[in-house]
Amino acid sequence: MSTTLPRPTKLDPLDMLDLDADFTSDERLIRDTVRDFTRRRILPNIADWFERGVFPKELALELGELGLLGMHLDGYGCAGTSGTAYGIACRELEAADSGLRSFVSVQGSLAMFPIHAYGSEEQKREWLPRMARGEAIGCFGLTEYDHGSDPSGMRTVARRDGGDYVLDGSKAWITNGGVADVAVVWARTNPDDGPKSGAVRGFVVPAGTKGFSTKNIERKISLRASVTSELLFENCRVPASAILPGVASMRGPLSCLSEARYGILWGALGAARACYEAALEYAKTRVQFDKPIASFQLTQQKLVDMMLELQKGQLLATAIGRLKDAGTIAPQHVSMGKLNNVREALAICREARTILGASGITLEYPVIRHMNNLESVLTYEGTSEVHTLILGQALTGIGAFS
Amino acid sequence: MKILVTVKLVPDTTAEKRIDPSTKRLVRTGVETVLNPFDEYAIEAALQLKEKAGGDTTVTIVTLAPESGKEIVRKALAMGADDALMISDPAAEGSDVWGTAYALAQAIKKNGFDLVIAGTQSTDSTTGELPGALAEYLGVPGVTYVRKLDLDGTALKAERETDTGYAKVSTDLPALVSVTKSINEPRYPSLKGIMGAKKKTIAVQTLADAGVDKPIGSDAARTEVTNLETPPARGKGQIFEAADAVAGATKIVEFLRERKLV
Numbered sequence: 162m163s164t165t166l167p168r169p170t171k172l173d174p175l176d177m178l179d180l181d182a183d184f185t186s187d188e189r190l191i192r193d194t195v196r197d198f199t200r201r202r203i204l205p206n207i208a209d210w211f212e213r214g215v216f217p218k219e220l221a222l223e224l225g226e227l228g229l230l231g232m233h234l235d236g237y238g239c240a241g242t243s244g245t246a247y248g249i250a251c252r253e254l255e256a257a258d259s260g261l262r263s264f265v266s267v268q269g270s271l272a273m274f275p276i277h278a279y280g281s282e283e284q285k286r287e288w289l290p291r292m293a294r295g296e297a298i299g300c301f302g303l304t305e306y307d308h309g310s311d312p313s314g315m316r317t318v319a320r321r322d323g324g325d326y327v328l329d330g331s332k333a334w335i336t337n338g339g340v341a342d343v344a345v346v347w348a349r350t351n352p353d354d355g356p357k358s359g360a361v362r363g364f365v366v367p368a369g370t371k372g373f374s375t376k377n378i379e380r381k382i383s384l385r386a387s388v389t390s391e392l393l394f395e396n397c398r399v400p401a402s403a404i405l406p407g408v409a410s411m412r413g414p415l416s417c418l419s420e421a422r423y424g425i426l427w428g429a430l431g432a433a434r435a436c437y438e439a440a441l442e443y444a445k446t447r448v449q450f451d452k453p454i455a456s457f458q459l460t461q462q463k464l465v466d467m468m469l470e471l472q473k474g475q476l477l478a479t480a481i482g483r484l485k486d487a488g489t490i491a492p493q494h495v496s497m498g499k500l501n502n503v504r505e506a507l508a509i510c511r512e513a514r515t516i517l518g519a520s521g522i523t524l525e526y527p528v529i530r531h532m533n534n535l536e537s538v539l540t541y542e543g544t545s546e547v548h549t550l551i552l553g554q555a556l557t558g559i560g561a562f563s
Numbered sequence: 564m565k566i567l568v569t570v571k572l573v574p575d576t577t578a579e580k581r582i583d584p585s586t587k588r589l590v591r592t593g594v595e596t597v598l599n600p601f602d603e604y605a606i607e608a609a610l611q612l613k614e615k616a617g618g619d620t621t622v623t624i625v626t627l628a629p630e631s632g633k634e635i636v637r638k639a640l641a642m643g644a645d646d647a648l649m650i651s652d653p654a655a656e657g658s659d660v661w662g663t664a665y666a667l668a669q670a671i672k673k674n675g676f677d678l679v680i681a682g683t684q685s686t687d688s689t690t691g692e693l694p695g696a697l698a699e700y701l702g703v704p705g706v707t708y709v710r711k712l713d714l715d716g717t718a719l720k721a722e723r724e725t726d727t728g729y730a731k732v733s734t735d736l737p738a739l740v741s742v743t744k745s746i747n748e749p750r751y752p753s754l755k756g757i758m759g760a761k762k763k764t765i766a767v768q769t770l771a772d773a774g775v776d777k778p779i780g781s782d783a784a785r786t787e788v789t790n791l792e793t794p795p796a797r798g799k800g801q802i803f804e805a806a807d808a809v810a811g812a813t814k815i816v817e818f819l820r821e822r823k824l825v
Contacts, residue, residue, distance in 0.1 A: 171578070186634035187757050190641060194751040228754030240754035250754075 174441060175434065177468060180475045188246045195250045198227055199257035207258045208524040210386040214379075216264065218298075218340055225295025229254075229265055231273035237289035239273070244485035248427035248478055256431030259534035260387030262424070267336045268292060270420035272299025275345050275363055278416065279407030284365055288343060300341035302332035302392045303414045309334075310547050310562075312347075313411050317394065319348040319362060324401055326350075328364065328372070328394040334541070338390025339377040343367050345405070346392065347414045363405035363413050372397030383537040419492045422542045423485060426498030427478045429538060430471065432531040433506035437467045439526050440513035447518075454516070463512050470505040477501060493555045500548040507535045564620045564677045564736075566609045569667055569697065570602040570639060572632040573687040580687075587788040588657070589687055598638050601682030603749035608742050609680050610643045610750070612714055621645045625671060627655055627663055630767055640760035641752030647763070648674060652770040657781025660692045667693075668700030670773035676701075678719070679739040683708060694741035704734040707741045 170179045181189065202223065210217060224230055228240040233247035242250075247269075255262035273292050276284050291297040308314045317330025328348055338344070344366045352359040366373055378389045405413065441464055444455035454460050481498045484490040510532040514521035521528045539545055547562070554560045574580065574594040581590045606624070613620045624639045624647035626632070636647045650670055658666065671679060679701065684691035698705025710729060711722035717736040722729045724743055752760070770779065777783065803818070805811035819825040 186637065187641075187761070190638055190752060190757050191754055194754065194757070197751050226753065228756075228758075232754050240758050242754060242758060246754075 174468065175438060176472075176475075178472055180472065180479060183479055184245065184249065185243075188243065188249055191242065191246045192249045192253055194227065195229065195253035196256075198223075199253060203254075203257040203261060207261075207386060207527075208530065211258070211260070211530050212385070212524055214381070214385045216260065216340065216386055216388045220261070221264070221268075221295035221298055223295070224265060224268075225293060228293075229269075230295055231269040231277070231289065231293050234269070234273060234277045234289075237277070237285055238293040239277075239289065243482075244423065245479070245482035247424060248482045248485075251424040251428040252431040252434075252478075254431065255428035256435045258386055259428065259432055259531065259538055260384040262428045262431070263336050263384060263387045266421045266424045266428070267301055268295075268299050270424055271301030271417050272337075272341075272343065272345050274420050275301075275405060275408075275413060275417050276365065279363060279405040279413055280365070281402070281406050283402065284405070288365065292343075297342040298337055298340050300335050300337040300344050300390075300392070301414075301417065302335055302338075302344050302346035303418075304332060304334050305330070306333045310544060312414065313361065315347065315349055315361070317346070317348040319350050319364060321351060322398070325398050326364065326401060326404065328366070328397040328399065330394055332392040334378070335375075335390050335392050336384075337388055338375045338392050339388045341368055341375070344373070344392055345417075346394070348394075360409040361411050361413065362409055364399055364403045365405065366394075366397070366399055366403060370397060370399060383533045385533075415492075418542055419495050422495045422499045423481070423490075425538060425542055426481065426495065426502045429499075429502040429506035429535065430474050430478060432535055432538075433467075433471055433474070433502075433509040436510040436513035436528045436531050437464070437471060439528055440464065440467070440516040443517050443520070443526070460516060463516060467509045467512055470509060474502045474505055493551060496543070496548040496551045499543060500545055500552065503535065503539050504545055507532070507539055510535055564616060564618075565675055566612060566620065566622045567625050567671055567674065567676045567679045568602070568605045568609045568622060568639070568644065569671075569679065569681045569693070570606070570624055570626045570636070571599040571682075571685045571687075572596050572626065572628045572635050573599045573685055576600060576686045582791055586657075587791055596632060596635055598635055599682060599685045599687075601684055601686065601744070602639075603642075603682075604742050604744055604746055605680040605682045606639050606642055606644060607747045607749040608712055608740075609678075611747065612678075612712070613643075616714065623648060623674065625667060625674070626650070627658070627666055633765055633767075636765055637760045637763075638752060640763045640765070641757040642750055643752075643756060645763065647765040648773075649765055649767045650770060650773045650775070651767050654770055654778065654780045657784060658779045659784040659786045660690055660696055661785045662779030662783060664693055664696035664700055665777065666770060666773065666775045666779050668697055669775045670768070671697075671701060673774040677717070677736045678714070679703075679737075681739065681741045683741050683743050694739060698739040701737070701739060704738045705740075706732050706734060706738060709740045709742045710745045712740060712742065712746065 231239040232242050233244055235241045251262050276288050292299055303312050305315055319326045319328050346364045346366050347361055350362050372395050374393045376391045444460050445453050447454045477498050481494050484494055513528050517528055520526055550561045574591055575597050578594045583590050609622045613622050622644040624644050627650045630651040681694040694707050695705055706721050708724040709721045710724050713720045719738055720733045723732050803814045
């Protein structure tokens, strides 16, 4: 048998350290599957969807067929992958568009996850398989116009009336709201309604329930291929069986957000990679002063800094993914990832824009689209400021808010 | 109905290929191993036949490869094949087309089959000889370079690509077909398929287990690589200058017409 000496790994500008080699073979297969899907189905159309401001609803069925919806949940028609695989899928989806990754995050982590974790057996059977197939779209109603970073101050109430609950109030900035078949809505129960009253409870409210309506938020300049809506509840009566029995505190919605933020810390890397890749290609072919702009030291420095931050962000994501799969993850770990990776991703996109010059502001290239999308990603699911303060509290033991 | 698909594990097709001068064999270490891309069309063809036939039709993957390639074989299972048979034996190392065809034929005969589907060629050695040799050792009709395949009970109808067009061929099962890239668009495994593949069986057999009764490794090879040369670098292409697209297209068409290419 011949022996071959180890040789340095081939340097791939998109993954210099070959960090993807740390994934298991099925995780890599999932990566390739999602990447191919976006190449075939999303990338040729996304600029158009973004420009027109539409989310193509039929995509839900295709994402369902692929198994991406609720992919890291077990049973009820879900694929049951590792948390790392879920992160990889988010990364690849967001390399196409943050809006489409948002759809998948909301469906899997914010709508299916609470039903899976806190729902009754009937609720799970009724909703999860259809949601996994993409036949039923879900949304998550927590944020209100006046209660964003401080959701526990919510004004939406659920009043007990005989065997039913009556919901009143409104939710805002709800991804998928206007296209949803079912909403998981969080409301404060009346303090005098008996056991566990006064607590924040989750309700599974199907679209079409009397007293429940939605209104889309128009004229967005970010996440345009994603539907953002208000949910309005006016004397909306639901049976007691609509309540999520498994949780009766803010821990419920916060645990969902931790799931979704986990996907975001991977997703942001995808958006950043797409911009870096576009900038690298552009720099090598765009000629000024008779040579490619990649020849200039300033451009090289920009590209190198982008690459370094991408690789560091990936190391962070992979480490947090392994903590998630080991079951030892803390919400603070997710804050570390979300804070760093979204912040750096946005910086990478902006830097990429400078390399592309004027071309960088058109939809011919993905850069301005990703950049505008990431402006939302920076503040949704916990602003950078709140994540910073969560970590500040973890370090000092002193809470700067609440 | 039993459909068997032969696959080969090859070095990543996008990676730089290197030959070990002492063995005159392709260096397979340090390069990612993948499923031979041509074989994905064979798997897809088998899965489509299975979906159409329904009932108790099964698709089994067969390969002669080191056991370390198990995870690669799993991709075929993730696409939807039911199970796999790996013949893994250090004694098979260095087998040539003859040895590989003979071993696969013995294993396939022992397993039982109605239809064997193969890719036309592998991306590493690219001989394209295996399907023909395999049909011969199986003693069944071999329909190669198939671009369209239909099965009605045991009646097989196929369109074979030829240099000038295509030929319609029909035969009865059992048979072997090799399929070209124009037959279908291989599916990507779904996430459920990928997760489900972990529970599917990959049976690993030695040459003896598989019923291979002759030595097939490098010592038994009937072919020998005597010399290797790097192909000459491709010459510079001809560039046509033209004022506009129409003028450019006209020049190119003229060029092709002169050479009777269009």
